[in-house]
Amino acid sequence: MLADYVPILLLVGVALGFALLNNALSELFGRKRKNIGKADAYECGMEPRGSARIRLSIHFYLIAVLFILFDVEAVFLFLWAVSAEALRAQDMAMLVLYEIGVFVFVLVLALAYVWRKGGLEWDR
Amino acid sequence: MIAAMIQASTTTADIMKAGLMEEIFSERTLQATGPFMALSFGILLLVLAEIVPGLQLLRKLIFIATLGVAGWCAWKTIGAPEAWVFEDTYVANSTTGWWTMLFLAATFIAWLFGQRYYKAESALEGEHDLLMMSACAGMVLMAGSRDLLVFFVGLELLSVPLYTLSAFQRSRRESVEAGLKYFVLGAFAAATYLFGSALVYAGTGTLTFKAINPADLGGPLVIAGAALIAASLFFKVSVFPFHMWVPDVYQGAPAPVTTFMATGTKAAAFAFLVPAAAALLPYESKHLAAVIALVTMAVGNFGALVQTDLKRLLAYSGVAHAGTLLLAIAALQGEPGPDAAMRAVLFYMAAYVFTAGGAFGLVTMLESQTGRAVTIDSIKGLAAKRPGIAAALALFMLSLGGIPATGGFLGKYLVFSLAVRSDLLVVALIGIVLSVVALAYYLRVIVALYMQPEMDGKPVPTQARALSGLVAFACAVMVLALGLVPAWFLDSLR
Amino acid sequence: MTVPSEHLLILAGILFAVGAAGFFLRRNVIVVLMCIELMLNAANLSFLAASRMHTLKAGALGPALEGPIFAIFVIVIAAVEAAVGLALVIALYRNRQSVNLEDVSDLKD
Numbered sequence: 001m002l003a004d005y006v007p008i009l010l011l012v013g014v015a016l017g018f019a020l021l022n023n024a025l026s027e028l029f030g031r032k033r034k035n036i037g038k039a040d041a042y043e044c045g046m047e048p049r050g051s052a053r054i055r056l057s058i059h060f061y062l063i064a065v066l067f068i069l070f071d072v073e074a075v076f077l078f079l080w081a082v083s084a085e086a087l088r089a090q091d092m093a094m095l096v097l098y099e100i101g102v103f104v105f106v107l108v109l110a111l112a113y114v115w116r117k118g119g120l121e122w123d124r
Numbered sequence: 125m126i127a128a129m130i131q132a133s134t135t136t137a138d139i140m141k142a143g144l145m146e147e148i149f150s151e152r153t154l155q156a157t158g159p160f161m162a163l164s165f166g167i168l169l170l171v172l173a174e175i176v177p178g179l180q181l182l183r184k185l186i187f188i189a190t191l192g193v194a195g196w197c198a199w200k201t202i203g204a205p206e207a208w209v210f211e212d213t214y215v216a217n218s219t220t221g222w223w224t225m226l227f228l229a230a231t232f233i234a235w236l237f238g239q240r241y242y243k244a245e246s247a248l249e250g251e252h253d254l255l256m257m258s259a260c261a262g263m264v265l266m267a268g269s270r271d272l273l274v275f276f277v278g279l280e281l282l283s284v285p286l287y288t289l290s291a292f293q294r295s296r297r298e299s300v301e302a303g304l305k306y307f308v309l310g311a312f313a314a315a316t317y318l319f320g321s322a323l324v325y326a327g328t329g330t331l332t333f334k335a336i337n338p339a340d341l342g343g344p345l346v347i348a349g350a351a352l353i354a355a356s357l358f359f360k361v362s363v364f365p366f367h368m369w370v371p372d373v374y375q376g377a378p379a380p381v382t383t384f385m386a387t388g389t390k391a392a393a394f395a396f397l398v399p400a401a402a403a404l405l406p407y408e409s410k411h412l413a414a415v416i417a418l419v420t421m422a423v424g425n426f427g428a429l430v431q432t433d434l435k436r437l438l439a440y441s442g443v444a445h446a447g448t449l450l451l452a453i454a455a456l457q458g459e460p461g462p463d464a465a466m467r468a469v470l471f472y473m474a475a476y477v478f479t480a481g482g483a484f485g486l487v488t489m490l491e492s493q494t495g496r497a498v499t500i501d502s503i504k505g506l507a508a509k510r511p512g513i514a515a516a517l518a519l520f521m522l523s524l525g526g527i528p529a530t531g532g533f534l535g536k537y538l539v540f541s542l543a544v545r546s547d548l549l550v551v552a553l554i555g556i557v558l559s560v561v562a563l564a565y566y567l568r569v570i571v572a573l574y575m576q577p578e579m580d581g582k583p584v585p586t587q588a589r590a591l592s593g594l595v596a597f598a599c600a601v602m603v604l605a606l607g608l609v610p611a612w613f614l615d616s617l618r
Numbered sequence: 619m620t621v622p623s624e625h626l627l628i629l630a631g632i633l634f635a636v637g638a639a640g641f642f643l644r645r646n647v648i649v650v651l652m653c654i655e656l657m658l659n660a661a662n663l664s665f666l667a668a669s670r671m672h673t674l675k676a677g678a679l680g681p682a683l684e685g686p687i688f689a690i691f692v693i694v695i696a697a698v699e700a701a702v703g704l705a706l707v708i709a710l711y712r713n714r715q716s717v718n719l720e721d722v723s724d725l726k727d
Binding site: 280316375 | 647726
Binding site for chain 2: 092110
């Protein structure tokens with residue numbers, strides 16, 4: 001039974017080996033010329049070093065929570081989308097339409113509520 | 125993988141019945157789901173009222189009208205033939221109809237007592253009503269569900285608004301603490317429920333009670349799953365050893381929310397616990413359930429003896445009542461069967477909703493009038509200044525204690541006689557003894573009301589509140605009606 | 619190569635136990651929330667494992683869809699609970715400048 005897991009072990013081995021080998025190769029054969037630009041994070045982004053415990057504005061929290069709520073609701077759209085074609089083929093196109101209509105209407109209502117209550121304004 | 129599986133199933137056209145459209149829009153489906161649909165529509169209207177500026181004035185009207193329409197829809201299912209809809213996952217019959225009426229009553233009572241309660245949060249009353257109505261819709265869904273998934277949706281529709289409502293007074297430390305405690309434990313219970321249903325699903329291959337093959341029930345996966353589900357439901361109805369949160373949350377939460385939680389949540393969880401126990405629990409669990417019931421009654425009653433805060437006292441009393449009701453669940457595994465147990469639980473809960481609703485409601489009123497917690501000391505001498513309120517509170521205490529002529533007595537009688545018929549005579553006797561112990565603290569409240577003078581520095585509010593008084597009077601009338609002329613109610617359940 | 623569904627159920631059980639242990643042992647509310655999330659995902663995994671088990675079983679009529687559908691509902695409700703939970707944590711922090719469960723003890727007998 002456990003022999004079934006050998007491919008997974010192999011995969012882990014190959015992945016680790018590939019990463020280690022490449023690092024070792026570049027260490028061995030690469031030319032080393034240091035400057036500030038090279039040590040920096042590529043092009044943009046946060047400072048790669050320093051404390052991770054910086055304070056973020058509380059606004060991010062609200063935006064993040066609203067995002068995750070509406071984002072996760074989208075998962076139901078996939079269910080609908082996958083079964084819509086089969087339902088339509090059985091002359092239930094109207095059902096497909098009603099279902100998604102009601103669902104999106106409720107979501108839009110929620111969005112309107114958030115908007116009205118000022119949840120989308122950055123500086124208040 | 126999921127997408128592939130759904131694709132595979134939908135292309136096998138035979139799974140989708142040709143009559144799906146007709147089924148969904150049939151009169152039967154509409155009638156069965158009527159109360160829930162009415163409440164959902166009401167929720168959307170309440171959201172709309174928050175969005176459109178002018179509509180805010182209509183909020184209370186919308187709330188009352190929604191409850192009314194939902195009540196009318198529920199009334200139509202009482203006495204109508206039993207309707208199983210959505211592939212046997214949801215049922216509407218006389219019992220669920222009465223349960224729905226009960227949830228609507230609990231919501232209405234808590235809502236009425238909550239008028240003029242909030243001061244700092246009065247700008248957020250729209251959200252308060254909205255959350256309350258969502259919780260009510262969740263209860264209706266819970267009572268009608270005969271499927272683990274549908275019940276879970278109902279449970280969360282009830283619980284998530286209640287977490288928020290418990291912490292509604294967000295600048296008050298106790299309220300936020302109550303909300304957080306309730307949330308953390310409630311989320312743990314939800315996770316337990318989910319893992320339990322996953323195990324049941326693994327063992328039986330279905331989530332719908334009707335589709336469960338009785339031969340599968342003995343498997344280890346199903347037994348473990350049923351135990352986990354039972355544990356999470358025990359948390360919701362506050363049965364030992366999952367009752368620890370109850371006193372803290374009831375004390376800390378805003379009083380109208382406590383009223384709502386104490387009556388509605390418990391009723392909804394028991395409304396599902398009966399069919400779930402009938403479908404999932406093996407016969408051997410009967411004695412275990414009976415023992416847990418007794419321990420719960422003992423913990424609740426002895427815990428309540430030493431309380432001074434009235435909300436805490438009523439919270440422990442609620443734990444004891446949950447223990448009594450669990451006795452009915454234990455008894456349903458025996459000779460009387462689930463239908464008799466359902467009737468007893470429904471009647472008991474009906475009496476409890478009006479009794480505890482009225483009692484917590486009066487605590488709400490006193491709390492908002494004095495601005496302080498209501499303790500045994502602070503209600504001393506209430507009978508002299510506010511005889512009506514004191515009489516109502518005393519009646520509620522007598523009904524909670526199970527004194528004859530009140531609804532509480534008849535509920536206890538039904539449950540204990542059920543236990544006796546199910547060969548749990550000793551358990552029933554111990555239960556009756558424990559109920560007598562309970563009288564001690566109920567009488568302590570009555571003594572404080574009638575026989576002790578007002579405490580210095582804790583004056584009793586003198587001015588009346590017409591609305592609260594009226595609701596308390598209505599609750600008292602219901603308690604007496606259920607105690608004196610119960611036949612009309614019991615007959616309609618058969 | 620196939621992994622038997624029972625192994626997935628066992629893995630889910632272990633995950634659930636780890637989550638439950640963390641729930642009881644840790645005192646930071648955020649960590650407790652993460653433990654609950656872990657338990658929910660353990661439930662999800664076991665739903666999918668059970669669904670696979672019933673689908674691959676001999677004589678199955680078609681794919682067992684209840685499991686995956688339930689898992690999707692769990693995902694959504696986990697997000698909802700996270701939103702409410704974090705809001706409560708923020709309210710708590712504003713009240714007491716702490717997110718430690720041991721500091722949340724105003725209410726007791």
